[in-house]
Amino acid sequence: MxxxxxxxxxxxxxxxxxxxxxxxxxxxxxxxxxxxxxxxxxxxxxxxxxxxxxxxxxxxxxxxxxxxxxxxxxxxxxxxxxxLTKGLRVISFQEETGSAEAGASLSVFSRQCQRAGLAGMEWACSVPGTLGGAMRGNAGAFGGETFDRLLSVEALDMGTGQTLLLKKEDLPHSYRRCDLPPGLLLLRGAFALAGGRPEEIEARMDDILSRRKATQPLYERNAGCIFKNPAGSSAGLLIDQAGCKGLGVGGAVVSDLHANFMVNRGGATAADVLTLIERIRDRVRQHAGIELETEIRTIGESP
Ligand SMILES: Cc1cc2nc3c(=O)[nH]c(=O)nc-3n(C[C@H](O)[C@H](O)[C@H](O)COP(=O)(O)OP(=O)(O)OC[C@H]3O[C@@H](n4cnc5c(N)ncnc54)[C@H](O)[C@@H]3O)c2cc1C
Structure with missing residues (x-):
């Protein structure tokens, strides 16, 4: 540049x-x-x-x-x-529709829905990241996912500068996946929520938060689940059964708490993480005959 x-x-x-x-x-x-x-x-x-x-x-x-x-x-x-986390993070509600800009925090949106007495985003209370990232990857947890309640998105065509309004049906999506056309930057999402009692919504969120704290290494550096769950199975269980807990390369180590999480114990490089991903894949392939697909997005030039 x-x-x-x-x-x-x-x-x-x-x-x-x-x-x-x-x-x-x-x-x-x-x-x-x-x-x-x-x-x-x-x-x-x-x-x-x-x-x-x-x-x-x-x-x-x-x-x-x-x-x-x-x-x-x-x-x-x-x-x-x-x-977009600095300039586009407004959250608003109109009757039972919630709208959030792409740079808004997903968990803050979930909490604001609860306070407004609007149900449907409880699952998101403990998922880190922004609305933009959640829509891009159809983030989900505890039986819910972003596209469940998504009505439409606004996106910027970065080539032409036009803002497009896309309905949910215009965006092919599946488990942890959204096929966003290239060149689009997500700006905002609108969600259909349902009226509910704030204290009941909060109780569901508390349950989710305590389950997450008990099962995930939230106090170490990580990027969430490394692999998608294969149909009808759990990647974490397969990795654990293949004996990978504690397996490490450089500073990257498979968490003892949740085998589908990798933690950075200090000084991990992307090369360490990629090598560890391949070792886990090999072990799970040999042990269970299943090919794991990554959930994290690999960005940039190869080392
Ligand atoms: C402790 C921990 C727990 C997690 N638990 C879960 C979980 O339970 N469920 C789950 O689904 N995920 C989970 N994750 C992963 C992560 O939180 C989600 O995938 C989240 O939605 C990513 O959001 P982000 O803003 O960080 O996206 P980023 O990591 O910044 O980006 C992810 C992708 O989205 C693209 N993107 C981001 N913003 C936009 C935009 N505005 N327009 C177009 N593309 C965009 C990026 O280019 C990139 O390809 C977890 C991660 C951690 C660290």
Whole structure:
């Protein structure tokens, strides 16, 4: 990225701009080399202007939420990262419809639904990350998932600068997957909720939170579940049965608490994590004859 473009980006994006920014600082795993630029626009106009400028220069754009489902390579990301957590995080309610901007926290949205006496997002109270990340990956937990109650999304076509309104039916989705057309940046989601008593909704959330605390390594650096659950089975159970708990490569170790979580015990590199992923896959293949598919998104150049 040349100096002139850097200056222009600084002028357009008044939120925050950083160059050669280590992605390890922006991922829950604490892993990842530098991105050429990290931009946190202050509002939608800035998002639009930044995208227009980057697209005109053919600079690849990576949307970033809270980085809780990402493994960024040690070589980093050659291009710009756009994060909406600074400028797009408004949550609002109209009757039984909840609407949240993509940079809003999913768990905060879930909590605000509860306070407003609106049920349906309880499952999300303990899932880290933003609405944008949740919609992109159809995040889910404890029997619920993002698309269950999604009505529509607003997305920016980063190429043309147009805002599109897409209905849920326009977005093919399945378990931990949403086939978002390339070049779209999610801006907002609208959700159909149901009236409920705040104290009953809260009781369901408390139950979910205590179950999660008991079964997941929430106090160590990690990126949530590494693998998707194969149909009719649990990836964590398969990994445990294949004897992988405690298996490590460098600073990356399979959690003793939940075998589908990998933790960064300090100094883990993306190469460590990728090697460990392959070791787990091999063991589960040999032990159970099942091919595990990753849930985390691998970003950037190969090491
Ligand atoms: C302790 C822990 C527990 C977890 N538990 C769960 C769980 O129970 N269920 C579950 O589903 N996940 C879980 N996860 C994973 C993670 O929280 C979810 O996948 C979450 O939805 C990711 O959101 P994010 O904002 O961090 O996305 P990021 O990791 O920042 O991004 C994920 C993907 O979404 C894309 N993206 C982000 N924002 C946008 C946008 N605005 N427009 C277009 N694309 C975008 C990114 O480019 C990337 O490809 C857990 C993670 C941790 C660390």
């Amino acid at each position: 040349d100096d002139r473009l850097k200056q222009e980006l600084r002028a357009i994006c008044r939120g925050e701009v950083r160059f050669d920014e280590p992605m390890a600082r922006h991922t829950s795993f604490g892993v990842g080399g530098p991105a050429d630029a990290l931009l946190l626009p202050g509002d939608l106009d800035e998002v639009r202007a930044v995208c227009r400028r980057l697209v005109s220069q053919e600079i690849p754009i990576l949307p970033l939420g809270d980085g809780t489902n990402m493994l960024v390579s040690d070589a980093g990301w050659r291009g710009a990262v756009i994060c």
